[in-house]
Amino acid sequence: MSLIDIHIHRNFLPDQGPQNVYQCEFCEAWHLTSKSPERNDRLQQMIDSGEMKRKQQARRWE
Numbered sequence: 001m002s003l004i005d006i007h008i009h010r011n012f013l014p015d016q017g018p019q020n021v022y023q024c025e026f027c028e029a030w031h032l033t034s035k036s037p038e039r040n041d042r043l044q045q046m047i048d049s050g051e052m053k054r055k056q057q058a059r060r061w062e
């Protein structure tokens, strides 16, 4: 599940939950992090545009 999907499905506020993804130096997989100094660009865009809130609300009404 992607960073974006997790925020939609878990209904996180912008500061909650994982904030970014990074490629692990040990296993080379992509991991989520809540401690990144920078929020993921795509996540930030969705928050700024209101798209995240709309998707979270749409999901709540399913």
Ligand SMILES: [Zn+2]
Residues within 6 Å of the ligand: 024, 025, 026, 027, 028, 029, 031
């Ligand atoms: Zn790893």
